[in-house]
Amino acid sequence: MGRKLGMTQIFDQEQGTAIPVTVIEVGPCTVTQIKTPSTDGYSAVQLGYRNTKEKLLTKPELGHLKKADAPNLSHLKEYRVQDTSEYELGQSLNAELFSEVELVDVRGTSTGRGFASNHKRHGFARGPMTHGSKNHRLPGSIGPGTTPGRVYPGKRMSGRMGGKTVTTRKLKVVRVDSEKNVILVKGSIPGKSGGLLSITPSNIVGKA
Template structure:
Protein backbone atom coordinates (compact mmCIF):
# COMPACT_ATOMS: atom_id res chain seq x y z
CA UNK A 1 0.00 0.00 0.00
CA UNK A 2 1.87 3.12 -1.19
CA UNK A 3 -0.25 5.65 0.71
CA UNK A 4 -1.16 5.91 4.37
CA UNK A 5 -4.42 5.40 6.22
CA UNK A 6 -6.17 7.11 9.11
CA UNK A 7 -7.44 5.59 12.32
CA UNK A 8 -8.14 6.13 16.01
CA UNK A 9 -6.34 4.89 19.10
CA UNK A 10 -8.60 2.49 21.02
CA UNK A 11 -6.27 1.89 23.96
CA UNK A 12 -3.32 -0.07 25.35
CA UNK A 13 -3.03 -3.42 27.07
CA UNK A 14 -0.58 -6.32 27.16
CA UNK A 15 -0.35 -9.88 25.90
CA UNK A 16 1.96 -12.72 26.85
CA UNK A 17 4.13 -14.67 24.42
CA UNK A 18 4.93 -18.40 24.56
CA UNK A 19 7.73 -17.69 27.05
CA UNK A 20 5.44 -15.84 29.44
CA UNK A 21 6.95 -12.42 28.68
CA UNK A 22 4.56 -9.46 28.76
CA UNK A 23 4.39 -7.52 25.48
CA UNK A 24 2.86 -4.00 25.54
CA UNK A 25 0.43 -3.51 22.66
CA UNK A 26 -1.77 -0.77 21.25
CA UNK A 27 -5.17 -1.39 19.65
CA UNK A 28 -5.93 0.86 16.67
CA UNK A 29 -9.16 1.13 14.68
CA UNK A 30 -8.15 1.75 11.06
CA UNK A 31 -10.44 3.05 8.32
CA UNK A 32 -12.39 2.53 6.27
CA UNK A 33 -10.82 5.39 4.29
CA UNK A 34 -12.08 6.63 0.93
CA UNK A 35 -10.22 8.14 -2.01
CA UNK A 36 -11.81 11.59 -2.30
CA UNK A 37 -9.54 13.19 -4.92
CA UNK A 38 -6.86 12.17 -7.41
CA UNK A 39 -4.35 14.86 -8.36
CA UNK A 40 -2.20 14.44 -11.44
CA UNK A 41 0.92 16.18 -12.69
CA UNK A 42 -1.01 17.29 -15.77
CA UNK A 43 -3.73 19.15 -13.82
CA UNK A 44 -2.23 20.11 -10.45
CA UNK A 45 1.48 19.87 -11.20
CA UNK A 46 2.11 16.82 -8.99
CA UNK A 47 0.73 13.34 -8.35
CA UNK A 48 -1.18 12.86 -5.10
CA UNK A 49 -4.07 10.97 -3.55
CA UNK A 50 -6.47 12.59 -1.07
CA UNK A 51 -8.26 10.25 1.34
CA UNK A 52 -11.09 10.89 3.80
CA UNK A 53 -11.93 9.26 7.11
CA UNK A 54 -14.57 9.29 9.89
CA UNK A 55 -18.22 9.69 8.86
CA UNK A 56 -20.06 12.67 10.34
CA UNK A 57 -23.45 14.35 9.97
CA UNK A 58 -24.07 16.64 7.01
CA UNK A 59 -24.68 19.67 9.27
CA UNK A 60 -21.02 19.70 10.34
CA UNK A 61 -19.72 20.32 6.79
CA UNK A 62 -19.82 23.39 4.58
CA UNK A 63 -21.43 23.42 1.14
CA UNK A 64 -18.06 23.35 -0.68
CA UNK A 65 -16.98 20.36 1.43
CA UNK A 66 -20.25 18.56 0.72
CA UNK A 67 -19.90 19.23 -3.00
CA UNK A 68 -16.30 17.97 -2.97
CA UNK A 69 -17.31 14.69 -1.30
CA UNK A 70 -20.43 14.27 -3.44
CA UNK A 71 -18.29 14.53 -6.56
CA UNK A 72 -16.24 11.58 -5.32
CA UNK A 73 -19.45 9.67 -4.42
CA UNK A 74 -18.30 9.01 -0.83
CA UNK A 75 -20.00 9.51 2.58
CA UNK A 76 -19.69 12.73 4.59
CA UNK A 77 -16.18 12.58 6.06
CA UNK A 78 -14.52 14.59 8.81
CA UNK A 79 -10.80 14.26 8.03
CA UNK A 80 -9.11 14.75 4.65
CA UNK A 81 -5.40 14.00 4.16
CA UNK A 82 -3.24 14.11 1.04
CA UNK A 83 -0.35 11.79 0.12
CA UNK A 84 2.17 12.23 -2.67
CA UNK A 85 2.48 9.17 -4.92
CA UNK A 86 4.55 8.24 -7.98
CA UNK A 87 1.69 6.65 -9.90
CA UNK A 88 -2.03 7.47 -9.56
CA UNK A 89 -3.18 4.71 -11.91
CA UNK A 90 -3.50 2.27 -9.00
CA UNK A 91 -6.37 4.26 -7.46
CA UNK A 92 -9.93 5.14 -8.42
CA UNK A 93 -12.18 7.89 -7.11
CA UNK A 94 -14.36 6.61 -4.26
CA UNK A 95 -12.13 3.56 -3.65
CA UNK A 96 -12.32 2.15 -0.12
CA UNK A 97 -9.14 1.41 1.86
CA UNK A 98 -9.44 -0.96 4.83
CA UNK A 99 -7.25 -3.09 7.09
CA UNK A 100 -7.26 -5.68 4.30
CA UNK A 101 -4.57 -3.50 2.67
CA UNK A 102 -2.30 -4.31 5.64
CA UNK A 103 -0.53 -7.57 6.45
CA UNK A 104 0.32 -9.30 9.70
CA UNK A 105 4.00 -8.89 10.55
CA UNK A 106 4.36 -5.63 8.60
CA UNK A 107 6.14 -2.66 10.13
CA UNK A 108 4.29 0.67 10.17
CA UNK A 109 4.98 4.28 11.14
CA UNK A 110 2.30 5.93 13.28
CA UNK A 111 1.95 9.72 13.61
CA UNK A 112 -0.32 11.63 15.95
CA UNK A 113 -0.50 14.48 18.44
CA UNK A 114 0.95 13.83 21.89
CA UNK A 115 -1.08 14.39 25.06
CA UNK A 116 -1.19 18.09 25.94
CA UNK A 117 0.05 19.12 29.41
CA UNK A 118 -0.50 22.88 29.10
CA UNK A 119 2.02 25.22 30.73
CA UNK A 120 4.49 22.99 32.59
CA UNK A 121 7.54 23.62 34.73
CA UNK A 122 11.13 22.55 34.26
CA UNK A 123 10.84 19.29 36.21
CA UNK A 124 7.89 18.01 34.18
CA UNK A 125 8.89 19.48 30.83
CA UNK A 126 12.65 18.78 30.81
CA UNK A 127 13.12 16.24 33.63
CA UNK A 128 15.23 18.67 35.68
CA UNK A 129 16.17 17.69 39.23
CA UNK A 130 14.45 19.38 42.16
CA UNK A 131 16.28 21.38 44.81
CA UNK A 132 16.76 20.35 48.46
CA UNK A 133 13.44 19.49 50.10
CA UNK A 134 14.54 20.33 53.66
CA UNK A 135 12.77 23.02 55.68
CA UNK A 136 15.41 25.72 55.23
CA UNK A 137 15.59 25.45 51.44
CA UNK A 138 13.91 28.16 49.38
CA UNK A 139 14.56 26.35 46.08
CA UNK A 140 12.35 23.27 45.72
CA UNK A 141 11.21 23.53 42.09
CA UNK A 142 12.57 26.95 41.10
CA UNK A 143 14.46 27.22 37.80
CA UNK A 144 17.61 28.73 39.29
CA UNK A 145 20.11 30.71 37.23
CA UNK A 146 19.17 31.08 33.56
CA UNK A 147 22.28 32.69 32.11
CA UNK A 148 25.47 34.68 32.50
CA UNK A 149 25.54 38.14 34.10
CA UNK A 150 27.30 40.99 32.30
CA UNK A 151 28.33 39.04 29.22
CA UNK A 152 26.32 38.38 27.14
CA UNK A 153 23.78 39.96 29.51
CA UNK A 154 20.76 38.22 28.03
CA UNK A 155 19.06 34.83 27.90
CA UNK A 156 20.20 32.83 24.86
CA UNK A 157 17.53 31.48 22.50
CA UNK A 158 16.53 27.87 23.12
CA UNK A 159 17.10 28.01 26.87
CA UNK A 160 15.21 25.15 28.48
CA UNK A 161 12.60 26.75 30.72
CA UNK A 162 8.96 26.36 31.72
CA UNK A 163 6.44 26.59 28.89
CA UNK A 164 3.93 24.76 26.71
CA UNK A 165 4.39 21.00 26.86
CA UNK A 166 2.86 18.31 24.64
CA UNK A 167 0.13 18.61 21.98
CA UNK A 168 2.64 18.34 19.13
CA UNK A 169 3.01 15.93 16.23
CA UNK A 170 5.12 12.87 16.94
CA UNK A 171 5.94 9.83 14.81
CA UNK A 172 6.77 6.39 16.18
CA UNK A 173 8.58 4.33 13.56
CA UNK A 174 8.78 0.60 12.88
CA UNK A 175 5.89 -0.71 14.98
CA UNK A 176 5.11 -4.32 14.09
CA UNK A 177 1.55 -5.46 13.38
CA UNK A 178 0.85 -8.50 15.56
CA UNK A 179 -2.81 -9.15 14.69
CA UNK A 180 -5.43 -7.90 12.22
CA UNK A 181 -9.20 -8.10 12.75
CA UNK A 182 -10.87 -7.56 9.36
CA UNK A 183 -14.39 -7.77 10.80
CA UNK A 184 -13.96 -4.88 13.26
CA UNK A 185 -11.28 -2.98 11.25
CA UNK A 186 -8.79 -3.28 14.11
CA UNK A 187 -5.04 -3.85 14.17
CA UNK A 188 -2.84 -4.69 17.17
CA UNK A 189 0.66 -3.24 17.12
CA UNK A 190 3.62 -3.87 19.40
CA UNK A 191 4.50 -0.81 21.46
CA UNK A 192 2.89 2.55 22.10
CA UNK A 193 1.59 5.31 19.81
CA UNK A 194 1.21 9.06 20.45
CA UNK A 195 -1.80 10.59 22.15
CA UNK A 196 -4.69 9.55 24.34
CA UNK A 197 -7.62 7.21 23.66
CA UNK A 198 -9.57 8.34 20.60
CA UNK A 199 -6.62 10.26 19.15
CA UNK A 200 -6.48 10.57 15.35
CA UNK A 201 -3.55 8.61 13.92
CA UNK A 202 -1.83 8.61 10.55
CA UNK A 203 -0.56 5.14 9.62
CA UNK A 204 1.93 4.47 6.84
CA UNK A 205 4.00 1.48 5.77
CA UNK A 206 7.58 1.49 7.05
CA UNK A 207 10.53 0.80 4.78
CA UNK A 208 11.80 -1.76 7.32
CA UNK A 209 11.41 -5.35 6.15
Protein backbone atom coordinates in the same frame (compact mmCIF):
# COMPACT_ATOMS: atom_id res chain seq x y z
CA MET B 1 -6.25 7.17 8.88
CA GLY B 2 -7.68 5.72 12.04
CA ARG B 3 -7.99 6.17 15.77
CA LYS B 4 -6.29 4.77 18.85
CA LEU B 5 -8.50 2.39 20.83
CA GLY B 6 -6.05 1.67 23.68
CA MET B 7 -3.33 -0.74 24.76
CA THR B 8 -3.38 -4.40 25.74
CA GLN B 9 -1.10 -7.41 25.58
CA ILE B 10 -1.02 -10.63 23.59
CA PHE B 11 1.10 -13.72 24.10
CA ASP B 12 3.54 -15.22 21.65
CA GLN B 13 2.36 -18.73 20.81
CA GLU B 14 5.87 -20.14 20.43
CA GLN B 15 7.82 -18.51 23.26
CA GLY B 16 4.93 -17.55 25.53
CA THR B 17 6.23 -14.02 26.08
CA ALA B 18 3.84 -11.11 26.61
CA ILE B 19 3.88 -8.49 23.83
CA PRO B 20 2.54 -5.00 24.66
CA VAL B 21 0.44 -3.80 21.72
CA THR B 22 -1.65 -0.79 20.77
CA VAL B 23 -5.02 -1.44 19.14
CA ILE B 24 -5.69 0.87 16.18
CA GLU B 25 -8.96 1.10 14.30
CA VAL B 26 -8.13 1.67 10.63
CA GLY B 27 -10.70 3.55 8.58
CA PRO B 28 -12.83 2.81 6.79
CA CYS B 29 -11.41 5.60 4.63
CA THR B 30 -12.93 6.81 1.37
CA VAL B 31 -10.86 7.91 -1.63
CA THR B 32 -12.03 11.49 -2.22
CA GLN B 33 -9.48 12.66 -4.82
CA ILE B 34 -6.81 11.17 -7.07
CA LYS B 35 -3.89 13.32 -8.21
CA THR B 36 -1.75 12.39 -11.22
CA PRO B 37 1.41 13.91 -12.75
CA SER B 38 -0.55 15.06 -15.81
CA THR B 39 -3.08 17.07 -13.77
CA ASP B 40 -1.27 18.00 -10.56
CA GLY B 41 2.41 17.31 -11.16
CA TYR B 42 2.67 14.37 -8.75
CA SER B 43 0.93 11.14 -7.78
CA ALA B 44 -1.19 11.07 -4.63
CA VAL B 45 -4.54 10.01 -3.23
CA GLN B 46 -6.69 11.98 -0.81
CA LEU B 47 -8.55 10.00 1.84
CA GLY B 48 -11.51 11.03 3.96
CA TYR B 49 -12.27 9.62 7.40
CA ARG B 50 -15.05 9.68 10.00
CA ASN B 51 -18.60 10.59 9.04
CA THR B 52 -19.98 13.85 10.37
CA LYS B 53 -23.08 16.03 10.12
CA GLU B 54 -23.62 18.10 6.99
CA LYS B 55 -24.04 21.30 9.01
CA LEU B 56 -20.47 20.96 10.34
CA LEU B 57 -18.93 21.20 6.85
CA THR B 58 -18.56 24.23 4.62
CA LYS B 59 -20.11 24.42 1.16
CA PRO B 60 -16.72 24.05 -0.61
CA GLU B 61 -16.04 20.90 1.43
CA LEU B 62 -19.48 19.49 0.63
CA GLY B 63 -18.97 20.20 -3.08
CA HIS B 64 -15.56 18.54 -3.02
CA LEU B 65 -16.97 15.39 -1.39
CA LYS B 66 -19.94 15.34 -3.75
CA LYS B 67 -17.60 15.07 -6.77
CA ALA B 68 -16.26 11.80 -5.36
CA ASP B 69 -19.76 10.61 -4.39
CA ALA B 70 -18.45 10.37 -0.83
CA PRO B 71 -20.37 10.78 2.45
CA ASN B 72 -19.88 13.77 4.75
CA LEU B 73 -16.35 13.26 6.13
CA SER B 74 -14.71 15.37 8.81
CA HIS B 75 -11.01 14.58 8.11
CA LEU B 76 -9.18 14.75 4.77
CA LYS B 77 -5.54 13.82 4.29
CA GLU B 78 -3.31 13.31 1.25
CA TYR B 79 -0.86 10.44 0.80
CA ARG B 80 1.82 10.20 -1.86
CA VAL B 81 1.78 6.96 -3.88
CA GLN B 82 3.83 5.75 -6.81
CA ASP B 83 0.91 4.27 -8.76
CA THR B 84 -2.62 5.69 -8.61
CA SER B 85 -4.11 3.07 -10.94
CA GLU B 86 -4.95 0.87 -7.94
CA TYR B 87 -7.40 3.45 -6.59
CA GLU B 88 -10.69 4.91 -7.78
CA LEU B 89 -12.99 7.64 -6.46
CA GLY B 90 -15.32 6.46 -3.73
CA GLN B 91 -13.24 3.36 -2.99
CA SER B 92 -13.25 2.25 0.67
CA LEU B 93 -9.97 1.30 2.38
CA ASN B 94 -9.69 -0.56 5.69
CA ALA B 95 -7.34 -2.73 7.76
CA GLU B 96 -6.77 -5.20 4.89
CA LEU B 97 -4.43 -2.60 3.42
CA PHE B 98 -1.84 -3.61 6.06
CA SER B 99 -2.22 -7.39 5.73
CA GLU B 100 1.19 -7.70 4.03
CA VAL B 101 2.94 -4.80 5.81
CA GLU B 102 5.56 -5.55 8.49
CA LEU B 103 6.47 -2.06 9.76
CA VAL B 104 4.40 1.13 9.97
CA ASP B 105 4.91 4.77 10.93
CA VAL B 106 2.19 6.21 13.16
CA ARG B 107 1.63 9.95 13.48
CA GLY B 108 -0.60 11.50 16.11
CA THR B 109 -0.93 14.36 18.60
CA SER B 110 0.82 13.75 21.89
CA THR B 111 -1.08 14.07 25.16
CA GLY B 112 -1.27 17.70 26.28
CA ARG B 113 0.15 18.39 29.75
CA GLY B 114 -0.70 22.08 29.95
CA PHE B 115 1.73 24.63 31.42
CA ALA B 116 4.49 22.54 33.04
CA SER B 117 7.46 23.45 35.20
CA ASN B 118 11.14 22.85 34.49
CA HIS B 119 11.05 19.70 36.59
CA LYS B 120 8.23 18.02 34.70
CA ARG B 121 9.05 19.42 31.27
CA HIS B 122 12.84 18.99 31.25
CA GLY B 123 13.59 16.74 34.21
CA PHE B 124 15.35 19.36 36.34
CA ALA B 125 16.34 18.40 39.91
CA ARG B 126 14.78 20.17 42.90
CA GLY B 127 16.62 22.07 45.59
CA PRO B 128 17.18 20.91 49.19
CA MET B 129 13.97 20.51 51.22
CA THR B 130 15.48 21.09 54.70
CA HIS B 131 17.92 23.30 56.65
CA GLY B 132 16.01 26.49 55.88
CA SER B 133 16.28 26.21 52.12
CA LYS B 134 13.94 28.50 50.23
CA ASN B 135 14.75 26.86 46.88
CA HIS B 136 12.54 23.80 46.34
CA ARG B 137 11.23 24.03 42.78
CA LEU B 138 12.65 27.37 41.67
CA PRO B 139 14.21 27.54 38.20
CA GLY B 140 17.36 29.32 39.41
CA SER B 141 19.52 31.61 37.32
CA ILE B 142 18.58 31.82 33.65
CA GLY B 143 21.62 33.62 32.24
CA PRO B 144 24.90 35.43 32.88
CA GLY B 145 25.18 39.03 34.08
CA THR B 146 26.85 41.96 32.31
CA THR B 147 28.25 39.80 29.53
CA PRO B 148 26.32 39.14 27.36
CA GLY B 149 23.50 40.76 29.35
CA ARG B 150 20.77 38.62 27.81
CA VAL B 151 19.32 35.12 27.86
CA TYR B 152 20.47 32.78 25.11
CA PRO B 153 17.74 31.54 22.75
CA GLY B 154 16.57 28.01 23.40
CA LYS B 155 16.92 28.23 27.18
CA ARG B 156 15.00 25.38 28.80
CA MET B 157 12.27 26.95 30.92
CA SER B 158 8.67 26.41 31.98
CA GLY B 159 6.03 26.35 29.24
CA ARG B 160 3.39 24.45 27.36
CA MET B 161 4.12 20.72 27.32
CA GLY B 162 2.72 18.11 24.93
CA GLY B 163 -0.04 18.60 22.39
CA LYS B 164 2.38 18.37 19.46
CA THR B 165 2.48 16.22 16.34
CA VAL B 166 4.67 13.19 17.03
CA THR B 167 5.65 10.38 14.64
CA THR B 168 6.65 6.96 15.97
CA ARG B 169 8.55 5.08 13.30
CA LYS B 170 9.01 1.42 12.39
CA LEU B 171 6.42 -0.16 14.66
CA LYS B 172 5.93 -3.87 14.04
CA VAL B 173 2.48 -4.98 12.90
CA VAL B 174 1.73 -7.96 15.14
CA ARG B 175 -1.79 -8.80 13.94
CA VAL B 176 -4.40 -7.62 11.43
CA ASP B 177 -8.08 -8.32 12.14
CA SER B 178 -10.08 -7.60 8.98
CA GLU B 179 -13.43 -8.49 10.57
CA LYS B 180 -13.12 -5.95 13.40
CA ASN B 181 -11.13 -3.61 11.13
CA VAL B 182 -8.25 -3.18 13.61
CA ILE B 183 -4.50 -3.72 13.60
CA LEU B 184 -2.22 -4.45 16.57
CA VAL B 185 1.19 -2.78 16.59
CA LYS B 186 3.95 -3.53 19.07
CA GLY B 187 4.65 -0.73 21.55
CA SER B 188 3.02 2.59 22.33
CA ILE B 189 1.93 5.40 20.03
CA PRO B 190 1.38 9.11 20.71
CA GLY B 191 -1.89 10.51 22.01
CA LYS B 192 -4.86 9.48 24.08
CA SER B 193 -7.37 6.76 23.33
CA GLY B 194 -9.73 7.96 20.62
CA GLY B 195 -7.14 10.28 19.09
CA LEU B 196 -6.84 10.70 15.32
CA LEU B 197 -3.88 8.85 13.75
CA SER B 198 -2.17 8.66 10.39
CA ILE B 199 -0.74 5.20 9.61
CA THR B 200 1.64 4.63 6.70
CA PRO B 201 3.95 1.73 5.76
CA SER B 202 7.55 2.48 6.70
CA ASN B 203 8.90 1.55 3.26
CA ILE B 204 6.91 4.23 1.37
CA VAL B 205 9.19 6.82 -0.26
CA GLY B 206 8.06 10.43 -0.48
CA LYS B 207 5.14 10.33 1.96
CA ALA B 208 3.04 13.44 2.40
